[in-house]
Structure formats: C-alpha cells, structure tokens
C-alpha cells in the first residue's frame with residue numbers, strides 16, 4: 001500500500017479517485033519505517049518511480065509495454081520471484097544514477113547509451129553504477145549519455161544525460177544483461193541490499209527526450225524527497241517512544257526518570273522536534289495531494305509552488321536533525337541504549353542515510369537557492385503562506401522578518417548567497433515548522449517550539465530549553 005496508494009487513481013490506473021493518496025502513503029511509510037527501515041527503500045523507489053513510467057513508458061515500444069504491465073507496480077502483492085514482469089503478480093522499481101565520479105553531479109555520468117532502434121527508442125547501455133539499491137527490482141531508472149557514433153570503443157564528448165528504463169527481463173523473455181559486482185558493506189540500512197552494478201550490452205528504453213534526463217527524473221525526486229523526510233520523522237518518533245518508555249519505567253536516585261526535572265526537559269525537547277517533523281511531513285503530503293490532483297487537470301497553483309520549496313526544506317532540515325535527535329534519545333536509555341538488544345543502535349545507524357541520498361545537505365541547500373532564482377513563485381508562495389499566521393507568535397514574526405530583511409536581500413553577491421545557503425534553509429525550515437504548529441497544534445506546543453527554536457534564549461543542545469515553556473502540559477503529550 002505504501003508504494004501504490006498515491007497512484008491508484010491516476011488516469012489509466014484502476015482505482016477510484018482518492019484525494020488523500022499521498023497522505024495515506026505518508027502515514028503508511030511513517031508507521032512501517034518505525035518497524036523496519038530496509039524494506040522502505042524499495043517501496044519508496046517504487047512509489048517515486050511510478051509517475052515517470054506512467055508518463056513516459058507508454059510512449060516507448062508496444063513490445064516493452066506488453067511485457068512490462070505497468071499496473072502491476074501498483075499491486076499490493078509482493079512477488080519476489082525472478083521472472084519476466086508479465087508473469088509476476090507485483091513489480092518493484094529501482095534506480096541507478098550515481099557513478100563513482102559523481103552522485104550529486106549526475107551530469108558527469110559516463111555510462112554510454114547507443115541507439116539500437118530509434119523508432120522503438122531502444123538503446124544499448126555500457127557502463128558502471130557505483131550505487132544501486134534493491135538490485136532485485138524488476139526495472140530501473142537509469143541515467144546515461146547518448147553516443148552518436150556506432151563504434152562502441154570510441155568515446156564521445158560530454159553531453160547532458162538522458163533517462164532510460166532498464167527492465168530486468170527483455171520483451172522476448174530473456175534476461176537483460178545486468179551484473180551485480182558487489183554488495184556494499186554499509187553503516188546502517190543493512191537489511192536493504194545496495195550494490196555496484198555493470199551494464200554490458202544492456203537494453204534500455206529512452207524515457208522523455210534525449211539529454212533531458214535530469215528533467216525527467218524530477219517527478220521521482222519529488223517522491224524521494226518527501227519519503228526521506230517522512231522516514232526521518234518516523235525514526236525520530238520511534239526514538240522518542242523508546243526514550244519515553246524507558247523513562248517511565250526506570251528509577252534513578254529514588255524516582256522514575258520521567259519525574260526528574262532535567263530528564264523532563266530532554267524528553268520535552270525531543271517531543272517538540274518530533275512533533276514539528278511529523279507535522280511538516282504530513283502537511284507536505286497533503287500539498288502533494290493538491291499538486292498531483294491539479295497537475296493532471298493542468299491546473300497548477302500556489303500549493304504546487306509551495307510544495308516545491310517545502311519538499312526541499314523538509315528533506316534538508318528533518319533529515320539533518322535526525323542523527324542528533326536519535327542520539328539524544330539513545331542516551332535517555334543509558335548503557336542499555338548502546339547495546340544491540342535494544343532497538344536504539346539500529347535507529348541510530350539508520351539516522352544519517354536520509355540526509356545523504358536523494359541530495360545531500362549542501363546539494364539541497366544549493367538547490368533551494370537555484371529554485372528560488374528559477375521560479376521565484378515558490379518563494380513567493382512560501383512568504384504568502386507564512387504571512388497568513390503573522391501575529392500569532394512574536395518569535396516567529398521576528399524570525400521571518402529577519403529572513404526577509406537579511407537573508408533574502410536581492411543585492412547579496414552570489415558567492416555570499418551560496419555561503420549562507422545553510423543558514424537560509426535552516427531559518428526557512430524552522431519558520432515553516434513553526435507556522436504549521438501555530439496552525440495545527442495546541443498553542444502550548446507552538447509557543448514552546450517558537451521560543452526554543454527561534455527565540456533569543458534558544459539553546460544549542462537538547463534539554464537546554466528557555467524558562468517560559470509550559471512543561472507540565474507538554475509532558476502530557478509524551479507517548480504512553
């Protein structure tokens with residue numbers, strides 16, 4: 001359901017119109033991620049890859065689309081068998097973009113694509129991919145450089161990459177050459193296989209126009225950014241749950257930890273972080289619902305512009321905060337939190353990954369700057385949205401004014417603008433979280449968040465909270 005519910009009502013799919021598909025996807029992923037992170041990667045790639053295939057695959061070759069029935073991607077039955085797609089009950093999608101010389105900078109991809117049949121948009125790939133997670137998937141989105149000579153040994157000059165679909169099995173029922181060279185030995189996320197792969201005379205079908213690969217995969221990036229943020233928010237929530245449970249049952253110096261004033265501060269601070277993250281990702285999912293519902297009726301609006309900037313802010317900020325949050329929660333369990341029998345080491349090892357893949361921290365910040373320049377409407381949509389809650393909290397008002405006055409100054413030299421990209425992204429993300437808490441959560445929560453994240457007495461570590469926070473009311477919001 002996590003990979004499919006958002007798309008079941010797209011034109012051509014079988015389900016009824018569902019205005020909340022992305023929100024349901026978000027809720028499902030949020031829960032599943034707290035139980036097992038490894039399986040969420042292929043689910044997320046399948047969720048994110050589907051709209052690209054839905055848009056472009058049918059424009060390739062009839063032979064391919066007959067052998068790769070798109071609707072089975074939406075099946076809720078996982079089929080682990082290695083069989084041609086049309087013999088399986090469910091299909092999953094992976095992606096192979098990253099190469100040794102560039103993951104963030106995919107323009108440097110050197111995998112070569114030679115045209116085999118122009119009418120069918122069929123190409124032959126030769127090259128290496130440094131990262132390819134879930135290599136057991138049934139089809140892959142791949143970036144490669146189209147070559148214009150027919151001598152496979154001769155390299156061509158650099159150009160913009162194009163996007164291809166590589167099915168595991170060919171339309172004639174034979175295996176497509178796809179060599180898994182090695183599985184990665186990873187810090188975390190170990191239950192999900194990530195591999196290095198080689199294409200050698202691998203057949204691939206062009207999606208969209210030549211050299212337009214980065215544009216084509218934008219739809220996928222929207223999905224993976226949302227999912228990275230949801231997954232991180234879920235890790236925060238599970239870490240908070242574990243810390244709170246422990247504090248409610250463990251005694252030290254004659255009192256339960258939850259009754260100790262200093263532990264209360266730490267737990268409340270973790271709660272604020274988790275609630276702000278959860279509120280932002282769920283709101284973002286509703287923006288996706290509005291955007292996609294509109295997009296397919298060609299009616300794009302302000303919400304789509306807001307979604308564009310909010311997805312980058314959520315991906316950057318929530319993923320960045322997760323290692324710190326999970327570490328602090330781990331410490332609440334004392335020594336037990338460091339031991340593998342508790343779930344904490346696994347959560348902790350999982351925490352950094354969402355900030356790395358699908359655009360590492362700096363790359364997302366630079367992307368925010370670029371998109372502000374290219375489509376100023378998205379920043380405008382953000383500002384208008386934030387102005388709607390003006391007057392609700394003085395710290396939020398001051399922070400927003402500061403961002404508008406200093407960080408968004410039009411005459412800032414571009415080098416200076418770039419150097420401050422993290423400052424800008426952090427402030428925009430914090431204001432957005434605060435604005436959403438003001439709208440959707442009790443005032444005690446939003447006041448505490450604004451004071452502790454945007455106010456003059458904000459601390460720099462968890463538990464270092466300003467004095468004006470309503471501790472007793474917030475304690476009641478802790479799990480259990």
Ligand SMILES: Cc1cc2nc3c(=O)[nH]c(=O)nc-3n(C[C@H](O)[C@H](O)[C@H](O)COP(=O)(O)OP(=O)(O)OC[C@H]3O[C@@H](n4cnc5c(N)ncnc54)[C@H](O)[C@@H]3O)c2cc1C
Nearest residue numbers: 095096097098102103104131132133357358360361362363
């Ligand atoms: C567990 C795991 C699974 C993965 N699975 C897949 C997969 O299935 N498919 C796939 O295609 N990829 C996958 N990746 C790869 C991942 O997407 C890349 O690692 C990521 O995009 C970063 O690319 P890179 O490793 O080449 O780092 P680089 O691009 O070299 O970046 C290194 C650092 O430099 C920073 N940086 C880059 N450019 C700038 C700049 N202009 N200014 C300032 N800082 C900058 C980055 O933010 C980063 O911190 C996976 C990675 C991991 C860890």
